[in-house]
Amino acid sequence: MLHCTKKRGDMMIYEFKITLKHVGVPVWRKIQIDGNTTFYDFHRVLQVAFDWDNYHLHSFFAQKTNGERAGGQEITGEYHDDFGDVLGGNPSYNEKHEVISDWFSIPKDMVTYVYDFGDDWNHEIVFARKLQPEKDVVYPRCTGAKNIAPEEDTRGEVLMGEVDLALPDGKQLAKDVNEELRFQLNELLMSYDQTSAGDDKWYDVLSKAKEFQKLKPWDTLFDEHIFAVMDPVTQERLYCSVLGGAGEVFGLAVYIGDTGYRSLMNTLTTEEPDFQSVINQRSILLSYEDREDLEKEDYALIKSYDIPFRGRKSWPSFRSNKPGLYPWFMDDDEARLMLLGLERSIEVYHEVMNGLELPDMLFDEEMLVKVPREQNSGVVFDNQIVELEDREQELPNVTLAVSELDLKRMQKPKETLPATIEFSLEYMEMPVQNEENERPFFPLLVLAVEQTQGLAIYHNMLTAASNPASLIQSELLKVFESMNGIPGNIMVNHKTAHFLAPLIDKLNLNVEVEEDLPVIRQVMDMMHDDMLPF
Incomplete structure (x- = not known):
């Protein structure tokens, strides 16, 4: 036959x-x-x-x-x-x-x-x-x-x-x-x-998640033992952190690319990360839950495959974190990245058990990176130690993003107002879901507040933009138009200042960069409280 x-x-x-x-x-x-x-x-x-x-x-x-x-x-x-x-x-x-x-x-x-x-x-x-x-x-x-x-x-x-x-x-x-x-x-x-890796990665992800849980690597690898894996497909680094040292959440966090790296560093260096830092994360997360704590989608995924799970804190749950978006279920490409993270994490665990010493990421300022290379029609990963400063990158370059017409209008003689404003663009802690089963997003709030009186003089609610520089620069010009002049002093945070830099130079604006904008924080807290259901 x-x-x-x-x-x-x-x-x-x-x-x-x-x-x-x-x-x-x-x-x-x-x-x-x-x-x-x-x-x-x-x-x-x-x-x-x-x-x-x-x-x-x-x-x-x-x-x-x-x-x-x-x-x-x-x-x-x-x-x-x-x-x-x-x-x-x-x-x-x-x-x-x-x-x-x-x-x-x-x-x-x-x-x-x-x-x-x-x-x-x-x-x-x-x-x-x-x-x-x-x-x-x-x-x-x-x-x-x-x-x-x-x-x-x-x-x-x-x-x-x-x-x-x-x-x-x-x-x-x-x-x-x-x-x-x-x-x-x-x-x-x-x-x-059995000569090919599958297009459907979920079976392998669940298999590796089961193997990972049985190893209990959190008994050996701790928060400071961060290591990276270079994705053979995208050449991005995946920063892997084994969770469970505190005895609360057990699993694996994988921070993706440069955005993920910055959010990881923020997590490690901040005692209590606020909502704005959390919502800017780019990561995928595997955590182990009790059966009754799973979402129905998590349980349905597990039961779709012939891989048994049982016991307390043994059922895998997978989540995706993207800037501006609500934590959601991983897609197929993220499943591929999670599989890569799990495979290399299991490899690192066995290497540590056999004597490998991992650098302390913050104390030693260096990191183990798993680098792929081809071997016998397959891919193997070599260990390299790299210094953190070789990888840390600044925010992307920014150019002037407003139209020539808008710029000329602002360059005409304008009254300098004796006012200090705080100006910021922040995510609102209020997820919006347009369609059922669609991933919710967090809207962006553009806010300008007069500092002395604590009054909001401009606000606008927006969805996330692919070009934040263009959005922030054009919104600041709208603030000036609403005030019929340019305030004598503008206070912004570091990220906003970065995206405003070309406009600041062109208009010779007087800008102060602060770690925190207390009046904006107060106004946003009040707005958030007003939106909460009774």
Whole structure:
């Protein structure tokens, strides 16, 4: 028998339990199949698994996908209606274009397969889990079966109880189904080798998270033992910090790139980081929780894969932190970075257990970096010790970002006002979510406050900007317009001063740079308190 060989990483195996409903006795099959299979080929597998003859029409109807009700959206090959939504109904989807991995992601996601719209043989397809393909196993395959299906065109006899569907030997039945799959669907069959890393990183992430938790590296590696990994793909550094030395949060924090480095340094050098410093983090976090403390999305992710977790503080939870955005679930690319961090962290742990001494990042002012290199068609990581000052970078260069017209208008003679203002752009501690299941963001508040009287003379609420220099510079010009002049003294923090620098030079502004802007802080606290629900 000929079959194609597919690399292990190209797709995960999806396991389903398919139950033929309303036939008087339990009739079901457990099927394992490549997640990249189209619904058309899935239909062909179901025809073989239940011994149908494909004489009649069929359709799939999505009942639950990604943990949410799907409203019976139809996936069919009999006709394809792109105008259903125009006519007030749901559009149908072409079964030759739709793949099962796009519709099944969380355990208990469900699609109904209806065969023969006269007899209405309803098959309830329930997603069970994702599996790594086994070496030399041919898919699709049947791993369990109970009782035979009726013959074609026998709905009446089944309703009258005149058909005996019982078959005691389920193992033999599953074996028979697999033989028919090989005979009838030879071109669909595929086996897997194990020579490739997977496109779906989550199985490996969960596997490494389980291994990491069992090692309990926080008993050996402490807060000062920070090390870095160079990402072979982006060449960015990932700064890894094992959590758990304080006995509260156990896991791994991975700070990404230069933004992550700055937020890590702020975390290490500040006794109690405030909201503004926390919200500017760029990191991903693995923490271990009790089962009952997991979000439903965390639990669904874990149960989607064949990796068991049990015990207190043993269930992994993954979060993404991006500047200006609410902590959220990691995406697939962040899963790749977390896998890289976990693999190298486990490697460092074993090296420390074998005598490696890690530098104290703050005291020694140097760090261990894992640097990739190619070896035998793979990648290995060498240890290098680097000085921190070689890596620490300033904020990005800033150019003048306002229009020539606005600049000329401000350069005309303007009254210098006998006033001192504090000017800042800060994230509001008030997440906004525009769409359900969309990642919330923290709006930006531009605020100018007259220092003596403590009055807000200008404020504007904005979403995050890709060019903060342009935003800050243009907003300061709006402050001047609202005041009908330029204040004699402007107080800003270091970050704001950096983005304002070209405008300060052009307009010869009198600016003082302060670590803290007390009046703005007071006004923002009052605004935040006013927004809190009773």
